Amino acid sequence: MEGKRVPHDAEALDYYLSVATMLGPALIGFFALQYAMLIGRNRKRPVPxxxxxxxxxxxxxxxxxxxxxxxxxxxxxxxxxYLTGDFQGLPWLMMFIALPVGGLVALGVSHCLSRWLVARARGGVAAIPVSP
Incomplete structure (x- = not known):
């Protein structure tokens, strides 16, 4: 009697669950830090x-x-x-540069967009029309 073969769907589910358990806590922590930063920014608004x-x-x-x-x-x-044709070793080498670059871009875009969204929300200085 041979061992049971795991169906392909179970392997895919296992893969997606492992990705979710890695990314989930990181995104929750990222959200918590962003929320804490915006709370401080929100207190400076005339209408929080x-x-x-x-x-x-x-x-x-x-x-x-x-x-x-x-x-x-x-x-x-x-x-x-893609430029050099080396798909074996070069991605592993570039990973050491790519991880900090991706992280810094993610933090910078998130920070700038969130601050802009809070600053441009209704009731703020940007929403008050300027008299002629």
Missing amino acids: LSGRGVAARAAAGVIVGSAAGFGALWLTMYVPS
């Missing part, structure tokens, strides 16, 4: 936003920043391989 408003802007910043960071990571890691 609610906690939900700040959380929504932090979530938008984290989502867009993570996507931009992943794009920068991919470009830094794989574009040199």
